[in-house]
Amino acid sequence: MIRCKHCSEISFIQKSGFQRGKQRFLCQSCNKYFTEEYEDDSAIKPRKKGITIYDIAKELGVSISTVSRALNDSNEININTKNAILKIAQDLKYQANSLALNLAKSQTKLIGLVIPELSHVFFPSIIMGAQEYLNKYRYNLIIMQSDEVYANELLNIKTLLDTRVDGLLISLTKETNNFDHIQNAIDSGVPVVLFNRITEQIECNKIVVDDYQAAFNAVEHLITNGYKKIAHLSGPQNLDLCQKRLKGYLDALKKHNLPIQDEYILFGDLTDNQAKIFAKYLLDLPNPPDSVFAINDPSAIEIYKYAKEKKMKLPEQLGIVGFSDDPISEYLEPSLTTIKQPTREMGHEIASMILDQIKTSNPIFQTKILNAELVIRNSSIK
Amino acid sequence: MIRCKHCSEISFIQKSGFQRGKQRFLCQSCNKYFTEEYEDDSAIKPRKKGITIYDIAKELGVSISTVSRALNDSNEININTKNAILKIAQDLKYQANSLALNLAKSQTKLIGLVIPELSHVFFPSIIMGAQEYLNKYRYNLIIMQSDEVYANELLNIKTLLDTRVDGLLISLTKETNNFDHIQNAIDSGVPVVLFNRITEQIECNKIVVDDYQAAFNAVEHLITNGYKKIAHLSGPQNLDLCQKRLKGYLDALKKHNLPIQDEYILFGDLTDNQAKIFAKYLLDLPNPPDSVFAINDPSAIEIYKYAKEKKMKLPEQLGIVGFSDDPISEYLEPSLTTIKQPTREMGHEIASMILDQIKTSNPIFQTKILNAELVIRNSSIK
């Protein structure tokens, strides 16, 4: 039985559909409108209503500003009032509504993270480091993957900006040549830290591993172990880290007066498939290399595969060094010499950098370079 | 030069410190207070102020309710007005402030995910699946790790609840015996989906892999390949999945009339370290097993290690089957037979389930069981 909310009469006229889940009526007695809910399966079940600062204020007979001050440990409040409020807040199990807080303070305590992929251990490990640090400061991470696709990177950053993250941690895709989206984010006032996959073209805080030095060490290690014809499986040259690793490779050869052979240097796209093709090409060369420095471990694995297929003796006939210290590398036969990057530390660093930048009005941009470690196993020692 | 904001006089008295970054003055001419900002290095740089529905409303001379209706594609608005508003919104590059939106609608479009760890491929892969689905519906994921520690799980869920996620996706730690925190979340009205590591003790939506059947198949596979003395490296029995896998193992033995030997069944804690101890114990038994069904691949790897140390012939002297299809399994020698779980699908499922539950007021709880696939490689075939 529906009755008018104003005069309680039951004669009224049903009007057209109103808002979702409501029906509108015009009472014929008092000539006023009123609405009535009707069944709506799609109705969203409301979250239990929590208690607010109003409840606390009422309980103690103070104003909400005072409650707010107590909760925020302001110095403009009497210690007794504060304690009283805090006690009641605890008794009532008050839990600040972060939605309201976010709006009022215009912050989300959310950091956006954009990475090319999540499937290898590298990025998850960085994530763990970053989370460890961020959680201490009550920040959370939203992780998005670009799958190495530029368009996704664009979309991810847009999404993250839409959700108003307080900062952005970005590792670029291998495709990214245009950096307007990054610059736009920075211009709109969002703190940005670039890591691992960075670019010279944007001025902001950056963190990388010392790819040059790591590559140099890896190649020199091969040389000191008697390898002379060292090939290099490189990656896309728009990636800063590929350039750096290539340079490390070249400089190591130069230092030891080894010839640089163009046919030994291949530029892949970081996919296993292309690595497989290159592996075949290299080992089938009339004058094949006696060792390979691969841009990453998955590529190195493809070398293993084809070398084994060819029944080559590892590491005697072919020395191999990878990059990134994938867990697999330890279990390969022979176990793979590779470069271990300080992922957890990098996670910490990017987290601390973005937090610093968030609370600093005019940050001084810097590029931090972390050292990587050559993990010597059996694939590079005759 | 500071002047009174009311009478523009310059005679005033500086009062005590006021709010952060402000100084307070009492004007001696008009006897009124006014505040002035002072330098504060810790001042947070404000995000560029975006344009709001007010700007659009002003531009067109309509009310903000109308603008809101246009933006929300309400049916209570004239098509022309709507288009006009939409056009201006586009021209002005209007971007809704999600903070305000969240508060008004009391939702965050955020889903919390709590998992024991991120280091293996299993969970990252699920995450990828879930994200794929959620992003389509403009939801985002906040990922938190419990590191298999109950206290962390508690904390993670609390944090997630504090940030008012719209739903919770949880995979329990191996320690979790008390489920009050889960029940509390549910009681407070937050949709919860349990997956992978579930419990019978909570009524809610759940998704698991058919652990029983997978284990049964794995063990039967060993049997049909001539193995007779099959050991099982199990895990903590408070984990549902460990129980299921154990039962699958037992039933397969029973079906084929093989004796069940207690000394062949070991209950570990899922750490590599304990697996290593068990591996040693098993293979050094006076009457050692001729094969092992391990609860997961890392445990299986420990078996490999010790077996190789003992110079045992794999798979002739010892058959091994793992669980979870870690990428490493393919590269082990011999390659490891294991069980591949539909992780990506599971990701989709948990995402779709939580979204369904979010928009349904009174959900009917169900438990979805996904099939796992036995990947037969060389470690289990003599």
Added chain:
DNA sequence: AAAACTACCGGAATCGCTTCCGGAAAGGCT
């Protein structure tokens, strides 16, 4: 004892949006 501070608090505006409520104008039906 007057003057000048300090400590502390309440009221109200604000953040930017959704949505309820009420109603004017136009259209439809006898």
Added chain:
DNA sequence: AGCCTTTCCGGAAGCGATTCCGGTAGTTTT
């Protein structure tokens, strides 16, 4: 023509905090 509806819109009340502004009462200074 008169009555009912429908269409479409504006005003205003939230959402739940923060924070600005103003002021009172008590304390210190002179």
